[in-house]
Amino acid sequence: MIRKTALLLLILCSAGTYAQDEPEKTELKGYVKLLGSHNYFNEDYIPPFLDGLFPASYQDYQIHNRFDFKYYPSPQWSFGVGMRNRLFWGHSVSNEPLPGQPGLYQLLDRDNGLVDLSFLYFDSDAVLLHTIFDRLWGQWESSKWIVRLGRQRINWGINTVWNPNDIFNQYNYFDFDYEERPGSDALRVQYFPNFKSTLELGFAPAKQTGQSVAGMLYKTNRWQYDFQFLAGYYKEDLTAGTGWAGSIKGIGFKGEANYYFPLQEEGESNFTGSTALDYLFHFGLYAQLSYLYNGLGAAEPGLFNFASLGANQVQGPKNIFPFKHTLFTQAGYTITPLFRADAGVMFTPDLKNIILFPTLSYSLTENLDALLVLQHFISQNPLENDNVEWLSGTVFGRLKYSF
Template sequence: MNRLKYFLPLFLLIYVEGNAQLQKFTINGYVKDLYMYYKPENPVPGIDADHLSSNLIHNRLNFRWYATNEFTFAVEARNRFFSGQLIREFPLYKEFVDTDPGYFDLSKTVASGKGWFLHSMIDRAWVDFTKGKWQITAGRQRVNWGINLIWNPNDIFNTFDYFDFDYEERPGSDALKVQYYTGVTSSAELVYKIQRNNLEDKNESTIAGRYRFSKFRYDFQFLGGWMPKDFVFGGGWMGDIQGGGFRGEVSWFVPKEKNSGSEEALVATISGDYTFKNSLYAHGAILYNSLGVTGKAGAREFFDQNISAKRLSPARYNLFGQLSYPFTPLFSGSFSGMLNPSDGSSYFGPTLTYSVGNNLELMATGQLFFGEEGTEYGELGKALYGRLKWAF
């Protein structure tokens, strides 16, 4: 599996879109160039500069083999070339990137030099068997149990960080998923995820079940299972009120043992969104975490690799808001923000997107953090990005 990533580019040479009757192989993906200008809130020790910059060339390849009517195989890889001042000034950034949270290590730095490195990772590798009402998927896959668009307390297998906007596919898990469709809009699902704790060199497994169904024109789900240190129970819903989306999730984490170092937690989020007649889109959400603090939450990481459904934020409360509007069919704008009402820190994210062609997109965005020292967002600084993406 670890060697397969080096042969993925060769699949591009056999990519054929015609002859749909005989086509059993498909390849698609994208190439992106992302430039970042970052200005830290406080001076960085050992660096005689008031800002940092970097460039990322990101290629993704998604391969599918429809072997039979029942079996489908998939391999997806991301190859990234990092360069610039940020990599030159922080040699350990390469180690930060070269980490694989799964049980199998499918991540590798292929080549590196002063101020640059090339990294490759397989983040999807699964086989799917579907027959009748049964569907079984084994391998590295995304187990998406989240309902809300920003925070997902029900996403206990592969939680994602909202600020990692350039990773649209989001993390996956090394897991076995068994799903049985009990009806047109209902299903029962059991997932077993195996994960290795590198610090203690032991297995940390998560196993949980979910039941989904529709009632009163709403979609509901209930889940339960156990994580490495906690039992988890939860549920969520998705529907609409007067044409506007209405979603919610809640998860309750209960420690398996009293002296395990884990604490009981209740995490919940509720959100609503609405598209007006003039195409203006509005979205708002609230997050509650019983383990969060109500004072200064303390500075969080820019990209938090330790984020989990139990620790979506160090604060007790968080608010989110977003407005989006298509100025023309090809040009759109968005403005999002977060607020920690307890310590007054905030985040603002303006975004402009322009479609240059059918498969070519240009985007400019920012991640602007404000607040006092010791607050959740106050010490993260400000970052500006420019991105060109070509999909194929």
């Protein structure tokens, strides 16, 4: 497997050299990142059965390399390949996971697509090396049609944080290091009858037929608003939804919602909906406010409610977030052309959960960027009479070189 991957990398790099002579035919881009994290945990939250198993703090590191290659043999045809290579070391590699929780090896060594394109070269007590191809597609297009087959991202979402309409490719908002977001092994057909409307069909088969996903989406524009309507099948549920994007007196206003109808008696119906307002002030400050309702969200505080928000984990669109009611607000400001600061807060009013995540980014050179991120979690402590205390947090530092 290592020889095959090395051969593919050689082909991609050779294609990038050839692209200098015929840039209209091929395109190669990517990046290399160094990401370090310091994780800390409030020992008051550790239950007796985990005493001694959970460290108060630990560090993890990874080198993340990505290649994206595209080939355009003609105006109608194009092909794309995208791959992630990540080398991990630190506490999560050298130590066993908590009882009942998946370890890093288990989180990485799975591919939910029809074809397994995830490869773990070795897993030792020191390092772990993983490669996954998250894009592998061919596309044909004309003036009114686009047909794409293969591993791709079918993005039907509208909002920035939560996307109930995105039945094919949900993503984890807290996994900021994965800008491209996951893909699906799917067929996507887009038809453009006029400049205001689009009709889409998507189908992502699964190894177990009942776990397949299929949908139809219609987009149109009326009254200076973009509207969309969708219906489909999602893993033994029928689903229908709608979304919109427009503005009210210069304030951006958008939202989306889906309802799920179970086809099995033991299944649960659910409604998820999110809406958002955003505004760019004249002096450069950007602000947004969002709300999410998830009918299947947790109604009581729990120590592991945040567990599904970690990197390499993605919840499905039917149960899109761990909590029933969640508010999100964010503000961002470009201090200088090279330096930007953002601050976000999530709050669940019924459970008193708070998530803080400020970020600082700085452009060191044309192709080199630095990023500092904090994700800090506050919740009720069932071991301390439900007192609201800080639970855990992670400080991330990252350098990214793009090419």
